[in-house]
Amino acid sequence: MRVVVLSGGVGGARFTRGLLAHLGADAPGSRAPAHEVTVVANTGDDLWLHGVRVCPDLDTLLYTLGGVVHEEQGWGRREESTRVSTDLAAYGVGWDWFTLGDLDLSTHLARTQWLREGVPLQGVTARLAARWDLAGRGVRLLPMADEPVETHVEVDGDEGPRLLHFEEWWVRHRAALRPRRFVQVGVEDAVPAPGVLEALAAADVVLLPPSNPVVSVGTVLGVPGLRDALVATAAPVVGVSPVVGGAPVRGMADACLAAIGVETTAAAVARHYGRRSLGGVLDAWLVDGRDRPDAAALRAEGWPVAVADTLMVDVPAAARVAAVALALAPLALAGG
């Protein structure tokens, strides 16, 4: 089965890890994975820092699927140290509130070297992924685009509105500064990275994991041509609610949703994505057991909806979420 996942950072990475575990369980021991999973990652969080290119969502997927992520954080490497970043702070350079670990720096240095040699981001990502044999785990990691796209957040400043890089808003200010709008700098010059459109056209299922619908999945869908390819695919498109019990499972998606006038509920996020048969991008929606009223409301509107425990507390739990999402796929088009 060919599955495409449009992913942000931590939620998308944990979901994809669960998906691979579920699919791998289907084909135990087989050398050639019976399934092809393509993850299309948001690159809007990317930034230049200390002269190196940092790609947070690509790296969270790389480390999580490669088995080396710092599990509690959900980002960065496990068994990490911070000698370099501590010493950099002593020089007073960079962002001392945004820690680049020593091993993480290795990734950024390799990526920066290859980018400077003219290797496009997709090729760089393939080289980084090869180190942890992501292909052998049945997954291909693609950036949404090779061209740089950076999410900036417009907030109220003393002398009027000002733009912050997303990471400064997200990490330094913990999304506490009211976002007036989000701007994807460079998106108008971006095109879907090689392989993205083909993967969407050839997919048997497309999954929208519980990533941030505004600044992660939303940014991916904003790459010119990508949303159209999603709407045009014959594959069912199934999403998993990133909101459970009226709050984001992780992160601060509620601050992002409020900025675009979307209520932080499982039903509101589904309606925000919209049903594909009515001009949106989704065919079916998976909500958590805490949100049965949302499921009932959506069903009353004609949505195919499934209800399950969607908290991905560990890999088996994430595998179960992925299994329920895949099981919803055949019903998705029927209900469309």
Ligand code: FO1
């Ligand atoms: N998140 C934090 O809350 N604090 C950090 O110091 C931090 C550093 C960091 C370095 C590299 C990287 O790839 C990610 C990092 N993140 C950090 C996480 C990052 O903010 C998130 O991964 C995404 O941007 C949101 O999904």
